[in-house]
Amino acid sequence: MAAESEGTPCWADGTFGDLEGAKRFYGELLGWTYGESMPEYGDYTQAHVDGNAVAALSPPMPGQETPPAWTLYLASPDAAATTGKIRKHGGEVLVEPMRVGDFGTMVLAADPGGTPFGVWQAGTHEGFQATGAPGAYSWAEVYTRDPARADAFFAAVFGYGVKHLDDDAVDFALYDLGADPVLGRMKMGEEFPPQVPAHMNVYFAVADCDAAVEKARSLGAELTFGPMTIPFGRFASLTDPQGAVFSLFDPTTTEGEMPGVTDAS
Incomplete structure (x- = not known):
């Protein structure tokens, strides 16, 4: 690899x-x-x-x-x-x-x-040996209260193209390296309490989002959002028993049409 x-x-x-x-x-x-x-x-x-x-x-x-x-x-x-x-x-x-x-x-x-x-x-450790499969890394998003500075920063440092989702209900961008998106960026609005810091939300793939959420809750996790189905898949955000934020994602369960994007690069 x-x-x-x-x-x-x-x-x-x-x-x-x-x-x-x-x-x-x-x-x-x-x-x-x-x-x-x-x-x-x-x-x-x-x-x-x-x-x-x-x-x-x-x-x-x-x-x-x-x-x-x-x-x-x-x-x-x-x-x-x-x-x-x-x-x-x-x-x-x-x-x-x-x-x-x-x-x-x-x-x-x-x-x-x-x-x-x-x-x-x-070096000898090149990174993920599997992605997208149940239990493996699937996706991640920058959660920030300063989306314009985040977009400019990550584009300048890593060379990302930036595309904004055409959706008035959410301020969301996709960062790409010339082909498929590699990272998302979500603006944290008033629904996020002030004490919740900016963070990177890491998603792990699961075969069944709802079943995985129930399993997580039975193990002491707290559900903070979802499950919700979007054109990309079904996902939910949680905090684990020690307070770490993470998300679960089932890419096989989708709903709705893919939104348009506007190139902001």
Whole structure:
């Protein structure tokens, strides 16, 4: 498998104070099995579906009081150069380029509106070994209260084309790399309480959204939106038992016509 093109979502990991609790929750919900924890990398633990790496879980870094959350990583051929572009265009670098053994180089950053994300320059670890299949990463969206700055920032740093959905009811954009969209952007309106920060909403694929939601709730998750069917599929947003935001997505259940888009690049 070749390393992904710059700006392509290539990996996701979750940071949890209760690592074993997170492993149980996502294992039961998404059918994940786990590799050996790597104590030399803070007990970082890869999750697998049918033998393919789909995500990872870890406790917070020593000395950090970070709340439980998922981080999406965007591919870069040169993490140091991408870090420079992040700063140039108004983003914040939270963790400078850091070599992770032979696996690759990581950066943690936030866009000008505070949406955190990661950058990954692949070494031996090139990223997702499966996407779109039940239990694997499916999609992600930037949730922000400053959509104009987000659109400008991500386009400048990663070269995305930006297309706005032709829908007066929602301020939503699609980021692409010349073909199919790779990432979405949603404006957070008044329906989001002020205490909800800007975030990257990571979606995991499931075979049946409603059944998966009921399973998640039985395991202690809280449903925050949906399930709802749109032309792209049926989805629901939740917080897991430790408070991390994530979404479930069934791409096989669709309803309505695909909306038009306006090129804003």
